[in-house]
Structures are given as C-alpha cells and as structure tokens.
Amino acid sequence: MMNLTALDDDTITYKGQLYHLDLDYRLVLEYFSLMRDKGLTVPEKLELALKMLVTDSTSQLSLLDQDALLQLIFSTYIYTNNDQRRSELMPSKKQVFDFDQDAGLIYAAFLQQYQIDLKTDALTWQAFNAMLDGLNDDTFFRKVVNYRVMDIPKDAPDDASDDAKRQTKKYQDYIRQMKLLYSLDPLKKEGKLTDAEVGAIVAPLDMPHKMLKIKELREAGRY
Incomplete structure (x- = not known):
C-alpha cells in the first residue's frame, strides 16, 4: 500500500535482518516474466528474483528462507492485501490489458497524460500502478481497454427508421472491428471465426486484399 507520508526507501525485515529493495517498475515486470519462464527451476527463479529485487546479498539464506523472503516482498509491495481485497470485491471476468502487448499504448499514455517517459524516467512499482489506474479516457490505452470490455450494441428497434437501422448496423460493425483489432492474443481464439468477425477483419481492405485475407x-482453418 502506498504511504504518502513515508520516505521512498523500500526496505523489508526478515528474521531480524533488514534488506534494501529496488522496486523499479521495470524490475517488477521482469520478475513476472521470470516467474513465467518454464525453462528455469524453482531455485534458479528464487535466486534470480532476489538478485533482481534485493540490493543486499541473500546468498546466506536457505532455499526455504529465500522463498519466504520473496513471498514477503510480494505481499508487502507487489500484490498487497488491498490489491487482493480489490480483486475479490471486483473480480474481472477476463483480462483487459497485457503489459507486453500493450507496452506501446501504456508508454504513449504516460507520455500524454503525465509527460513521463517510461523508457528513461524512474518509477517505483507502486507509483507506476497508481498512475496506470489514473489514466483517463483521453488516452488511447483507455479507449482500447474500453473497446475490449464493451458489449456489442443491440439492434435498432423494429419500428426504427431505415437510416437508424443502417447507422446502428454500421456502429455494431465498427465495435466488432475494434474488438478484433485490439483483442488480446487473437490467435488463441478457439474454433472458426464467424461471418461477422471475418467481415470486421476485412472491412478496411479493398476487394483484392479482402479475397486474399479470406483465402x-x-x-x-479459421473460416
């Protein structure tokens, strides 16, 4: 949990020993990637993660103590009790953004709203997350997230004018196209694409390229 009155001096005490931490947001993202690496053993992950996040030596710790220290750092600074309570109170049915896929959008959003260059400016993980949560709808990142979570608009009522029905259909196709364009891991979608999904994919293309894309x-085996 962020404390507005505390000095920016991230430390943690484990078994009476004070450890100094480096919780730059880049390192925490690297930590997440490290934990997903299936080519590393658990001891290797622990050693690399602690070297990444702790500036003091932890080589004197046993494997169990290394694991306990890393868990303490994680629950204190990376995924706190408040984070856990928030996720339990507001469970998300699906992932709405990805740090890797949306890296460019997040970078542009921070530069636009905060004038922060994420390639060069230093931010702690807590500050980065607070500012990420605070991004407004003027940023394209938020627009993309909104496309991902919004429902396809309903059809126009039967008694609506033909023009209203055409406008509604046009807007529905646009939202479908945006959802497909900015979907997370679209190649992992199981089954074949529907006619509407294919139509949204090829909508911006000229006729020769439409035929090539459909082919x-x-x-x-997608259509």
Whole structure:
C-alpha cells in the first residue's frame, strides 16, 4: 500500500535482518516474466528474483528462507492485501490489458497524460500502478481497454427508421472491428471465426486484399 507520508526507501525485515529493495517498475515486470519462464527451476527463479529485487546479498539464506523472503516482498509491495481485497470485491471476468502487448499504448499514455517517459524516467512499482489506474479516457490505452470490455450494441428497434437501422448496423460493425483489432492474443481464439468477425477483419481492405485475407483464413482453418 502506498504511504504518502513515508520516505521512498523500500526496505523489508526478515528474521531480524533488514534488506534494501529496488522496486523499479521495470524490475517488477521482469520478475513476472521470470516467474513465467518454464525453462528455469524453482531455485534458479528464487535466486534470480532476489538478485533482481534485493540490493543486499541473500546468498546466506536457505532455499526455504529465500522463498519466504520473496513471498514477503510480494505481499508487502507487489500484490498487497488491498490489491487482493480489490480483486475479490471486483473480480474481472477476463483480462483487459497485457503489459507486453500493450507496452506501446501504456508508454504513449504516460507520455500524454503525465509527460513521463517510461523508457528513461524512474518509477517505483507502486507509483507506476497508481498512475496506470489514473489514466483517463483521453488516452488511447483507455479507449482500447474500453473497446475490449464493451458489449456489442443491440439492434435498432423494429419500428426504427431505415437510416437508424443502417447507422446502428454500421456502429455494431465498427465495435466488432475494434474488438478484433485490439483483442488480446487473437490467435488463441478457439474454433472458426464467424461471418461477422471475418467481415470486421476485412472491412478496411479493398476487394483484392479482402479475397486474399479470406483465402488466408480458410487455408489456416479459421473460416
């Protein structure tokens, strides 16, 4: 939990020993990548993670103590009790953004709203998360997230004018196209694409490229 009155001096005490931490947001993101690496053993992950996040030596600690120290750092600074309570109170049905896929959008949003260059400016993990939560709808990152979570608009009522029905259909197609364009891991979608999804994919293309894209999707077994 962020404390507005505390000095920016991240430390943690484990078994009477004070450890100094480096919780730059880049390192925490690297930590997440490290934990997902299936090519490393658990002891290797522990050693690398502690070297990454702790500026003091932890080589004297046993494997169990290394694991306990890393868990303490994680629950104190990275995924706190408040974070856990918030996720339990507001469970998300699906992932709405990805640090890797949306890196460019997040970078542009911080530069636009805060004039912060994430490539060069230093931010702690807590500060980075607070500012990420505070991004407004004027940033394209938030627009993309909104496309991902919004429902496809309902059809126009039967008694609506033909023009209203055409406008509604046009808007529905636009939202479908935006959802497909900015979806997370679209290649992991199981099953074949629907006619509406294919229509949204090829909508911006001219006729020759539409036919090529449809041929490509059929050869890949997607349509």
